[in-house]
Amino acid sequence: MKTYTVAVVGALGVVGSAMIEILEEQNFPVKEFIPLDQADQVGKEVVFRGEKIKVKEATKGAFEGIDFAFFSAGGEASLELAPIAVEEGCVVIDNSSAWRMDPNVPLVIPEVNSHDLDWHHGIIANPNCSTIQMLVALKPIHDVYTIKRIVVSTYQAVSGSGKSAMEELQMQTQDLSQGIAPLVEVYPHQIAYNAIPHIDVFQNNGYTKEELKMVQETHKILDSAIKVSPTAVRIPVITGHAESINVETEKPFNIEAVKRLLEKSPGITLWDAPEKNRYPMPLDAAGKDEVFVGRIRRDDTLENGLNLWVVSDNLRKGAALNAIQIGLTLIHKTIGK
Amino acid sequence: MKTYTVAVVGALGVVGSAMIEILEEQNFPVKEFIPLDQADQVGKEVVFRGEKIKVKEATKGAFEGIDFAFFSAGGEASLELAPIAVEEGCVVIDNSSAWRMDPNVPLVIPEVNSHDLDWHHGIIANPNCSTIQMLVALKPIHDVYTIKRIVVSTYQAVSGSGKSAMEELQMQTQDLSQGIAPLVEVYPHQIAYNAIPHIDVFQNNGYTKEELKMVQETHKILDSAIKVSPTAVRIPVITGHAESINVETEKPFNIEAVKRLLEKSPGITLWDAPEKNRYPMPLDAAGKDEVFVGRIRRDDTLENGLNLWVVSDNLRKGAALNAIQIGLTLIHKTIGK
Incomplete structure (x- = not known):
């Protein structure tokens, strides 16, 4: 099975932590896991599959080689970094409200409109929890x-x-x-x-x-x-x-x-x-x-x-889980092609 | 100004206590105040206008000489005692749901339908808080x-x-x-x-x-x-x-x-x-x-x-206050006649 390099941006937040947990639970095909966060969080550790991993700064250059970047770092960070991440080759799945209503960004709940994943341009938005x-x-x-x-x-x-x-x-x-x-x-x-x-x-x-x-x-x-x-x-x-x-x-x-x-x-x-x-x-x-x-x-x-x-x-299906499910659905669609 | 003998039935409950408070606050024209409750509460004291008053049993005979009895003692007590109280000469204003839908009992919010007080037969029901x-x-x-x-x-x-x-x-x-x-x-x-x-x-x-x-x-x-x-x-x-x-x-x-x-x-x-x-x-x-x-x-x-x-x-306008306002409105209507 193909595996991927996966980042969580905002890895130390409530939703970021839930994302890491759910990547494990859902057996997301992770080759390498990279936790990213703001500069002042760099060096802190998160645990992924039993391994302690140091948080790196989410900034230009950090997304090279990453396949999927799950963002939960607030609207401003998403507005700034998501296009950079896409340019560096990532698919961005963004939990903020920044991109949701952008006509070039699909807004997806896998059970409801996974077909909208077919026309994404690098950024996919996770809807509001409610x-x-x-x-x-x-x-x-x-x-x-x-x-x-x-x-x-x-x-x-x-x-x-x-x-x-x-x-x-x-x-x-x-x-x-x-x-x-x-x-x-x-x-x-x-x-x-x-x-x-x-x-x-x-x-x-x-x-x-x-x-x-x-x-x-x-x-x-x-x-x-x-x-x-x-x-x-x-x-x-x-x-x-x-x-x-x-x-x-x-x-x-x-x-x-x-x-x-x-x-x-x-x-x-x-x-x-x-x-x-x-x-x-x-x-x-x-x-x-x-x-x-x-x-x-x-x-x-x-x-x-x-x-x-x-x-x-609201942290799982309302945020982290739905985002991870978007990633999994994308992978299945690619395999299907 | 005419004054009245007033009882609260269920005087030790949450709504009963609020009723006593509101009788004081609203300057209800009380001549004598009589707290009533279940047999096992008899002898306990409540304070009305600075005076400690012993709780008596709410039972047949207890309503003689009382003008207004505000009931907040649950549906069963109301079903049993309200007709007795009316027979003994009281106007009963009942906070339980027991009498609300009885076609012979007006259900009254003074701001909304005080006119329904005109056809009461001794019992008036206080609506549900919501x-x-x-x-x-x-x-x-x-x-x-x-x-x-x-x-x-x-x-x-x-x-x-x-x-x-x-x-x-x-x-x-x-x-x-x-x-x-x-x-x-x-x-x-x-x-x-x-x-x-x-x-x-x-x-x-x-x-x-x-x-x-x-x-x-x-x-x-x-x-x-x-x-x-x-x-x-x-x-x-x-x-x-x-x-x-x-x-x-x-x-x-x-x-x-x-x-x-x-x-x-x-x-x-x-x-x-x-x-x-x-x-x-x-x-x-x-x-x-x-x-x-x-x-x-x-x-x-x-x-x-x-x-x-x-x-x-919900304890005041939703219960005790509305009941006392029903009493006050009745008094004003009587004076007006």
Whole structure:
């Protein structure tokens, strides 16, 4: 089997660490692994397949000889370095939002639109975490029943904002239990015991960037005819995003048929036995690869209405895993050719 | 001014305690205050207007001479005792769900349908917390633009489940910070760092009772023509329910006009300045009386679509305060006659 030289850019971050873990778990055909990060991280070590490897600087020249570079180093680094990496011969799979809406960059969820990998020009973008889990769950429904409109409210974990946010939630909780006024640094407000309806930057139309990503990315990945009305909310959960999704379809459906359809669809695990208190929750989804779907029920306020509850690990399928799967799919497509 | 003999049934519970506090704050015209509770609580003391008062048993005979009895002792106690209390001469204002859908019992939010107090037969029901804050926010919009359909996802605090749930969330968080496996007793799953899409009992149609309350109570209180599609979720917040609400109206609206309308409507405070990171959150709403509305924005996926975010203290406006306001409104109506 052919093997590849693989880099993770942002190797010391939350998503970067998950990428390294998943490269191992998924038996990615790695010949050599090269962890890259900012200059001030150079010399730190990461472990890959039991071997300690020193982090190198992600900069011009560092991408020579690398086949795949998985980027999770923020938008600015991606804007600067991804074209350089491509020039130096890499395929870049980028987890930031920098390239997602570029018409020359495919935005890919392997279960949903792997065909878009066929026209890449070196950079492939990984969608936003909230979009990925929503579209993995809705793609099978759209294929059969044609989704017209989605109303989605998210319940998003703090790990989406990186290590500092995870630490802040835990510190705030600890401080509060000791009667200490908690430090508020990562978010504009205390996140412990709170819900903040504000993720990413507000736009003039009153929506946040996070919300608009769900609209625009759905259009680019699945179907530009689907209308999406989003509300994105941060809650005090460490890892695992949840989404309350209301769907209107063009064609009528039988609710049991929808369940069977989702059950056999790629990347989805059905947890839908309310009589046994069985439904997806962030705590159960954290650390797992699938998109979990439950609370599937007819919405009688529409002719063809459906409510469902979708949960997935935002660091894995929402970020690192999806990126690695893009790489694996590319390899399989090349082998197939 | 006429004064009244007032009882709180379930005086030692979370909502009962809030009722006592609010009777004081709102200067309810109390001649004598009588705390009632279950037999095993008799002799314990509560403080009303600086005076310690011993709890008596809520039982047949205990309601003689009482003008208003505010019940927050659970559905079973209400079913048994409310008719007895009425027979003994009380007006009962009941916070449980036991009487809400009884056609002989008005279900009242003073800002929304105080006119329904005119036909009471001794028992008046206090709506569910999630319904109250939603309808206070939506009533002005319905009056002017006629609401056709609501899609609502809730973010509900644990205090709605009583003291034991508040303690459980805090204990679980503390245990987890010390690496101890947390005890799970009140909810079917760990609530700390989690989101549980399950409040009250599941029905055959896949909805929970909590969700159906929002549908049925909206129909009884505001308008049976409004379609409501609900998802109710418990999150690790102590006090303050939040709701992501998507609304479709019959008539077109200007979004600034909607903001001005809500701003001047009773019981509502607008917190809607996203450019200043100003929007309602449970932490800010806890301990306050109003229903806070923010994130008001047009939903372009409908001809007349609107998204908003509504937060209120579930123990106060969602329970105790609304009950006391029902009592006060009744008194004003009697004086007015």
